[in-house]
Amino acid sequence: MDIYYVYAIKSEVDGRIYVGFSLDVEKRLKQHNAGKTKSTKGYRPWRLISTEEVLSRIAARAREKYYKSGVGKDFLKSL
Template identity: 50%
Template sequence: MYFVYVLQSLKDGRLYKGMAEDVEERLIQHNRGENRSTKGFLPWKLVYSKGFTSRLEAREYEKYLKSGVGREFLRRIV
């Protein structure tokens, strides 16, 4: 199973969208500073995730969340 997840920085509130098979492990990696794009905004908390049976479906949903309409959806739920 593949998951699309959204993290929120506790430092400045920014959101990060990503995809992983193990969301909990991926959150731990982000909070260890193992991702260059999130390292400067530690710590992170998980605010949203959604599961998909295929990698392709998950990737398409991740792209949606990164679009203007997707960002507006996240603003309403976070």
């Protein structure tokens, strides 16, 4: 069974927050900062502000959706 990580990164350019999930957060952060992700490319550099371990891809997707909601986004902004 794979362990997934739901992560939130913050742009050091304009403070926007991006939420995603991955099996390897460090590798994924490097991809964001290397400009390999279309939606985050223009807002580099990024720094990790939150990670959460979950036990399945389905659970990771559910948590990602929560953090992209109003309540979840407010929580991330408070970090």
